[in-house]
Amino acid sequence: MPHVIEHILNHKAASLTDIGEIYNLYTYVKEKREVLQMWSNHIEWLIKQASEMDALAA
Incomplete structure (x- = not known):
């Protein structure tokens, strides 16, 4: 899905000509929606892991 990430970041494809x-x-x-949802899920998982580590440290 790298091409989708490039579109999310609004990068211009070097391989496309003006006509392309x-x-x-x-x-x-x-x-884009699928990739951003995957990213959101990952961030939520990281936050959950961090809060569990904080709970264990307390």
């Missing part, structure tokens, strides 16, 4: 950019109008909305 005109015809490549797919927005990757569904794929």
Whole structure:
């Protein structure tokens, strides 16, 4: 999914010509949503792990 991440970050693809950019109008909305949800799940897991470590340390 690196190409989806590039779209999320709004990076311009070096391989596309000016004509290619005109015809490549797919927005990757569904794929972006899936990748951002995976990232959100990971962040939530990290926060949960940190809070559990804090609880153990107390």
